[in-house]
Every structure is written in structure tokens, then in C-alpha cells.
Amino acid sequence: MSEPFALLLTVLVLLTAGWIVTVRERRAAVLGFIAYGLLLALVWIRLAAVDVALTEAAIGGGATGVLLLRVAARLGDLRPMSAQPGRMLKWLAGLVCAGVSLALMALVLALPDPAPSLAGAAMEPLARTGLGNPVTAVLLAYRALDTFLEIIVLLLALIGVWSLGPDRFWGGRPAAWYEGTPSSALTFLARVLPPFGIVIAGYLFWIGADEPGGKFQASTLLAAMWLLTMMAGLVAAPRTGSPALRGALAFGPLVFLVVGLAGIGWGEGFLAYPDRFAKPLILLIEAALAVSIVAALALMVAGPAERNTP
Amino acid sequence: MTHSLVSAATLLGLCACGMVGIGLYGLIVRPDALRKLLSFNILGSGVFLLFGVIGRRGAAAGLEGDPVPQAIVITGIVVAFSATALAATLLVKISDAENALPDAGREEDEA
Numbered sequence: 001m002s003e004p005f006a007l008l009l010t011v012l013v014l015l016t017a018g019w020i021v022t023v024r025e026r027r028a029a030v031l032g033f034i035a036y037g038l039l040l041a042l043v044w045i046r047l048a049a050v051d052v053a054l055t056e057a058a059i060g061g062g063a064t065g066v067l068l069l070r071v072a073a074r075l076g077d078l079r080p081m082s083a084q085p086g087r088m089l090k091w092l093a094g095l096v097c098a099g100v101s102l103a104l105m106a107l108v109l110a111l112p113d114p115a116p117s118l119a120g121a122a123m124e125p126l127a128r129t130g131l132g133n134p135v136t137a138v139l140l141a142y143r144a145l146d147t148f149l150e151i152i153v154l155l156l157a158l159i160g161v162w163s164l165g166p167d168r169f170w171g172g173r174p175a176a177w178y179e180g181t182p183s184s185a186l187t188f189l190a191r192v193l194p195p196f197g198i199v200i201a202g203y204l205f206w207i208g209a210d211e212p213g214g215k216f217q218a219s220t221l222l223a224a225m226w227l228l229t230m231m232a233g234l235v236a237a238p239r240t241g242s243p244a245l246r247g248a249l250a251f252g253p254l255v256f257l258v259v260g261l262a263g264i265g266w267g268e269g270f271l272a273y274p275d276r277f278a279k280p281l282i283l284l285i286e287a288a289l290a291v292s293i294v295a296a297l298a299l300m301v302a303g304p305a306e307r308n309t310p
Numbered sequence: 311m312t313h314s315l316v317s318a319a320t321l322l323g324l325c326a327c328g329m330v331g332i333g334l335y336g337l338i339v340r341p342d343a344l345r346k347l348l349s350f351n352i353l354g355s356g357v358f359l360l361f362g363v364i365g366r367r368g369a370a371a372g373l374e375g376d377p378v379p380q381a382i383v384i385t386g387i388v389v390a391f392s393a394t395a396l397a398a399t400l401l402v403k404i405s406d407a408e409n410a411l412p413d414a415g416r417e418e419d420e421a
Contacts, residue, residue: 021333068344097332101327
């Protein structure tokens with residue numbers, strides 16, 4: 001794997017991006033976007049960022065793809081947000097955008113050498129956390145506050161999604177995926193895949209401490225398995241008002257907050273872990289966060305409550 | 311770090327710049343709201359990739375890339391998904407309102 005592979009990826013990514021932007025059919029654009037997400041995952045692998053590649057494939061391609069397919073199927077004719085631009089305006093926009101790209105390219109070619117890096121600073125205290133994967137250490141030890149705020153953003157977005165449903169269905173269930181009976185192939189997959197998905201998610205979760213992987217990738221996989229069973233109609237989407245669901249959503253951030261506040265008691269400050277217990281505490285936070293992330297991701301894709309069936 | 315690795319990273323950096331341009335073009339030119347959302351995501355992924363390339367160039371201390379940008383991009387991908395989910399749901403809401411659903415009456419009866 002060297003430059004020919006990078007060149008091929010570059011061409012494919014840019015062609016797919018161009019296809020998504022120019023193709024006439026909405027559905028074709030969404031399918032293009034899923035392919036685009038998977039291509040990007042390959043690009044991240046080429047950049048030796050396997051953690052990011054897994055996240056991009058799972059969330060960028062998978063979760064966003066399913067969400068957009070559901071939405072594209074529901075959308076009727078939308079009033080255009082702006083007038084169809086004329087030939088002149090298109091050329092002008094093309095020139096401006098090409099200018100932006102070229103300016104960025106000039107910056108990429110002018111990047112300083114040797115590049116500034118925090119790799120050394122990230123590796124140095126790694127032993128104190130008991131972790132082997134520096135990316136996990138950044139996410140949950142050095143920059144734990146970012147991850148904490150991220151889960152809050154996830155919950156805020158979910159509240160936003162829920163609040164877009166009709167008022168009279170607040171606390172009810174998201175709309176069923178299909179009006180009729182789903183195909184037998186889908187039902188079969190929804191019965192066969194989840195056991196494998198759960199095992200792989202458990203592996204990704206556990207290995208994330210030392211190797212590429214972690215709670216996000218594992219949680220997305222679990223959310224996907226849950227959505228699959230919902231799509232096939234094997235389980236109903238949960239009532240958005242159910243206390244168990246609300247509890248699962250709040251569990252992760254609460255555990256994170258309690259451990260974080262305890263850090264002040266240990267004298268180190270908010271979200272600091274005592275050295276001896278760093279790894280168990282990080283695993284505890286990750287496990288709690290995983291519960292909340294699975295629920296938040298799956299329900300964001302499922303959409304707001306639109307029926308009151310008990 | 312060998313020379314070939316540097317140039318592959320640079321090549322993908324140029325690819326990221328192209329993605330930003332294509333996303334921006336779609337955002338400006340396509341009137342359809344869903345297409346604007348997709349274009350915005352392309353623009354965003356270009357920015358993430360640019361950041362990733364800069365992280366790859368920061369390979370040091372026995373690592374193949376700087377872990378800090380990688381962690382921040384992972385956070386960014388999840389946040390971008392949240393924003394996309396919110397925007398997409400908003401589009402459905404707008405579409406339902408504009409097209410006065412044929413089954414709106416049925417929903418009314420259930421309530």
C-alpha cells in the first residue's frame with residue numbers, strides 16, 4: 001500500500017463527492033453518501049488512523065446512511081431553499097469553490113517540516129493510565145472533558161429530534177419502519193446477525209483500551225443491531241417516555257460526572273483519576289457511556305415519537 | 311518516516327482540499343435542502359481529513375500519527391452525526407407540514 005493506492009482513493013473519493021453533489025435523484029445521492037463514508041474509512045486506514053476509520057465506517061457511513069435513507073424515503077417535495085441558479089451563478093460558485101480548494105492546497109503544500117506533534121506528550125504519561133491505546137487515553141484521560149461534553153451534545157441533539165415530533169405523541173413510540181410486512185430476507189438477517197454483532201461489539205469495546213477500537217465503535221455496532229431488529233419488526237421501537245430508556249440515556253453522563261467530581265476529592269481536580277485506579281475507572285466510564293450512546297444513536301436514527309400505541 | 315509515506319499523506323491532504331471545495335459548491339448551488347445537508351457533510355469530512363493528514367505528518371514517539379487530532383476527529387464525527395440527525399428530522403417536519411400528509415386525518419383520529 002503506497003502512493004498508487006492513495007491516488008486511487010483520492011480519485012474515487014472526489015468522484016463520489018462530485019456524484020453526490022450533482023446527481024439528480026435524492027436516493028442516488030444518499031446511496032452515494034454511504035459509499036463515500038466507506039471510502040473515507042479506507043482513507044483513514046491509509047493514514048494509519050484505524051480508530052478514526054472504524055468510527056467513520058460505523059457512524060459516517062452506517063448510521064448516517066440509514067438515517068438519510070429513512071429520511072429520503074419520507075420526504076415529499078420540499079420547497080427549494082433557494083432559486084435554481086443560472087449558468088452564470090454556477091460558474092461563479094465553481095470559481096469561488098475552486099479558489100477555496102486551491103488556497104487550502106497551497107497551505108497543505110506549505111505545512112511546516114518537521115510537523116509539530118503532541119505524540120510524545122501523549123505517550124509519556126500513558127503508563128500512568130494503564131492503557132495501551134493513546135487515542136483512548138486522549139479521549140478518556142487527557143481530554144475527558146471533551147468526551148463528557150460530546151455525550152451531552154448527543155443527548156441535546158436527541159432531545160431536539162424528539163421535540164420535532166407532534167406534541168400529542170410526546171413520550172410515544174417512533175414511527176414503524178414499514179407499513180406492511182418486511183421482506184423475509186430482512187427478517188432472516190435481523191435474526192442471524194445480532195448475536196455476531198454483540199460478540200464483535202464486546203470485542204471492540206474490550207480491545208479499545210490497548211488496540212484500535214473502543215466504546216463509540218462498539219456502541220454504534222450495537223445500535224445498528226438494535227435498529228436492524230426494529231426495522232424487521234421483531235422488536236418495537238421503545239416508548240421515548242419510558243423510564244428505563246430515559247435512565248439508560250442519563251446513566252453514562254451521570255457516571256462520568258460522579259467519577260469526575262470524585263476527582264476533585266482525590267485532590268487532582270475535575271475528571272482526574274488516581275493512578276492506581278485509572279484503568280478500572282476509565283473502563284467503568286466507557287461501559288456506562290456505551291449504554292447511553294447505544295440508546296442515543298439508535299433513537300436518533302429511529303426519529304421522533306409518532307404514534308401512541310402502548 | 312520514509313519519503314513515500316509523506317507524499318501519500320500530502321496527496322490525501324490535497325484530496326481533503328478538493329472535498330471542501332466540492333462540498334461548498336453543492337451547498338451554494340443545489341436548492342434542495344437534503345442535498346445541502348449532504349454537501350455540508352462532505353465539506354465537514356474534508357475538514358476532518360485535513361486535520362487527520364496534519365496528524366499523520368505528526369508521527370513521532372513510535373506512533374504512526376499524532377493521537378490528539380485522531381481523538382478530536384472521532385469526537386467531531388459523532389457531533390457531526392448528531393447535527394445531521396437533527397437537521398434531517400427537521401427536514402421531515404418541514405416536508406410533512408408543506409405536503410399536508412394524506413394520512414394526517416388518521417393520526418388525528420388516533421389521538
